[in-house]
Amino acid sequence: MRGKKKLLIGIGLVTIIVAFLFQSIRSGQNAIQVINDIIPGVTSFEKENSQYTVFAGYDEEKKIIGYGVITRAAGYAGPITVITGVKDDKIQKIKVLEQTETPWFFQRVISQGFLDVFKGKKIDEPFQINEDIDEIAGATITSQGITSAVRKGAHWIAENKMGVVIQKEKENLLKIEDFILVAIYCLVLTGITKRINKLRPLTLFLSFIFLGIWQSSPITFANITTILTGNAPAIFEKLNWHLLVSGTMLLTIIIGRNFYCNWMCPFGAIQEGFFRLAKFDYKQPYNLVRKAKLIIVPLVWFALVLGLLLNNPSISSYEPFSALFNLQANKAQWLLMPFVLFVGVFIYRFWCQFFCPVGLTLSLLSKTKGVIRQWYVIIKAKATFLSQ
Amino acid sequence: MVRDNKSKGYFFIAVVSIGLSLTLYSLLLNTGFIN
Numbered sequence: 001m002r003g004k005k006k007l008l009i010g011i012g013l014v015t016i017i018v019a020f021l022f023q024s025i026r027s028g029q030n031a032i033q034v035i036n037d038i039i040p041g042v043t044s045f046e047k048e049n050s051q052y053t054v055f056a057g058y059d060e061e062k063k064i065i066g067y068g069v070i071t072r073a074a075g076y077a078g079p080i081t082v083i084t085g086v087k088d089d090k091i092q093k094i095k096v097l098e099q100t101e102t103p104w105f106f107q108r109v110i111s112q113g114f115l116d117v118f119k120g121k122k123i124d125e126p127f128q129i130n131e132d133i134d135e136i137a138g139a140t141i142t143s144q145g146i147t148s149a150v151r152k153g154a155h156w157i158a159e160n161k162m163g164v165v166i167q168k169e170k171e172n173l174l175k176i177e178d179f180i181l182v183a184i185y186c187l188v189l190t191g192i193t194k195r196i197n198k199l200r201p202l203t204l205f206l207s208f209i210f211l212g213i214w215q216s217s218p219i220t221f222a223n224i225t226t227i228l229t230g231n232a233p234a235i236f237e238k239l240n241w242h243l244l245v246s247g248t249m250l251l252t253i254i255i256g257r258n259f260y261c262n263w264m265c266p267f268g269a270i271q272e273g274f275f276r277l278a279k280f281d282y283k284q285p286y287n288l289v290r291k292a293k294l295i296i297v298p299l300v301w302f303a304l305v306l307g308l309l310l311n312n313p314s315i316s317s318y319e320p321f322s323a324l325f326n327l328q329a330n331k332a333q334w335l336l337m338p339f340v341l342f343v344g345v346f347i348y349r350f351w352c353q354f355f356c357p358v359g360l361t362l363s364l365l366s367k368t369k370g371v372i373r374q375w376y377v378i379i380k381a382k383a384t385f386l387s388q
Numbered sequence: 389m390v391r392d393n394k395s396k397g398y399f400f401i402a403v404v405s406i407g408l409s410l411t412l413y414s415l416l417l418n419t420g421f422i423n
Contacts, residue, residue, distance in 0.1 A: 103420035285397045292404045299408070303415055310419060318414040332414035339410060343403045354404060355411055 012301050019308035020229065038085030038093045039066035052156055066092060067161055069153035074233030074241070075101050075145035077222040077314030082146060084118075084153035089162055091118045094150055100231060101142050102222070102314045104330055109139050109146070118150055123158040124166055127151035138328030177240050180210055185247065188263045192255065200262065204269040211244070212266030216325040219245055219260065221357040225304065225313035249365055256369035258362040261352055265359075267321050268352050271344035282346040292354050300357045319356065 035045050035055050042057035042065060055068040066087035072079045078100035085092040094115050099106060109115075114136050121127075127147055129135045135143035158164040184206055191199035211218050223245045226232050235242050248260045261268055300316075307316035320337035323329035329337065343350045352359050416422050 102418055104417065107420070283393075283396065285393065285400050288397055288400050288404075292400070295404070295408060299411065306415065306419065315415070315418045318411050318418060320414070330414060330417040332410050332417050336407070336410040336414060339406060343407070347400075347403070350403070350407070355407055 012297075015305055016301065016308070019305045022309060034083055034095050034097065035068050038068050038083055038095055039087060040092070041065055050160070052153060054157075054161075067157050069157055070097065071149045071153040071156070073145045073148035073152065074238050075099055076105065076139075076141040077101055077312075077317070078226050078229070078231030079233065080142070080145040080149055082149035082153065084150050084157075086123055086154065086157045086161075089123055089158070089164070091121050091123060091150070091154060094118050094146075096146065099142075100226075100312050100314055102317065103312065105139050105142055105328075109136050109142050112136050114143060114146065121154075123154040123162070124164050125154075127154060138326065140326075173236065173239065175240065177210075177215065178243055181240065181243050181247075184210065184264065185251070188259055189251075189255075191263065192257065192259055203263045204265075204272065207264040208266040208269040211264070212269070212325050215240075217241075217244070218266045218321050218325065219248060219358050220317045220319055220321055221300075221303070221361070222314040222317035224249070224358065224361050225307060225316055229308070229313050231313070248362070252362050252365045253368045256366055258359065258366045260362055261356070261359045265352070267319075267324065268349055270324070271341065271349050271351060274341060274345050275348050278345040280346050284347060289353075295354060296356070296360050299355065300360050303357060316357070319358070320351075 035057065036042055039055075039057040041059055043060050044062075045055045045057045045068075048054045048056065053070040056064050057066045057068065059065045066085060068083050068085050070081060070083050072081045074080070079098070080096060080101070081098040082094055082096055084094045096115070101109075117133060118127075121132075125132055127133060127150055129140075129144050129147055133143075133147050155166045159166055184203060187199055187206070188203050190196065191203060223241075227245060227249065232246070233241060248264075252258055252260065303316035303318060304313070307313040318333075320329060320333040320340060323333045323337035324341075340351045340355075347353070
């Protein structure tokens, strides 16, 4: 029985590694193919590698008629790579070269003509969401990512090729949101280390308000796969993101405990709130519960392998969180969210117990410390034995 | 150990099955294979 279990775990891990390698090999495409598309009339071009990859496009008389610049910015589930075509001092066309956004989210941005918004804009404009660029409702982070990439490219061309000085607003590295998150972490860690369980309802409530309602960004499986596949945004570009996602993962490893689910998760908080308010006397059939808890492992494995094979790890994020906190979701998530909340009235944290991929990943991470400690003890014992 | 009550068992199996079906449906919608 134990041998079979080990074999299954082994097969599961190997398939994930193979899918990951497959994804790494497939990603990356030749940007040169699109240069003609973004600057019309170009017959030849020269590539220049400076801060960004820049193409100078020439006409038949070898005169420069425009530039193409490739820039990247953080999207919802990884970097978005954009090529911006500039002619005279205006944007001709932009094209997304690479992205790992959830397909239907990205499709929404494209179908609503977001890329055409930039066409004809002067390259020294601010390119700020809700100032001169309107975001696509329900795909805010993707809209911000594309805008940020275009801004980088347009401003670089303006300053380095057109001699235009861009007025940049100084941004504080640390924002109020970062301090609030650190304060919640401090409360959680105090509660755990000093064993003050009374703090748990408070941290859950604060997290629900802050991560759920204000930020609308609880940790999703897409965030975790973004880190695991090496697509995380630059730390200074998205400090708050790293504080939440990388911070939670690191703290989970360090303290050896999955604290996020029980102390911080806003979706867990609302399920627990409903369950405790309703006080239904439904005794769970424990034999079935024990078996049902095993569903999550093949489910997450399947989601992860599917995401990696399709070259888009964000696909594996099937949770209904965005339906509740962003009011945007696919059809299934719109059904899943109220269903889970309804069943959560009878069954304690229904989603967390049986389906949550974030919970499973963090629980696995929390075991890292124990495994390392075990290995350390074994290696130390062997070394002592050999030296005698 | 609580003895499994039949109706509680059926209810549990039903909600877990619906949850699993919706989860898989969500996953397939994410892939873009179905709309």
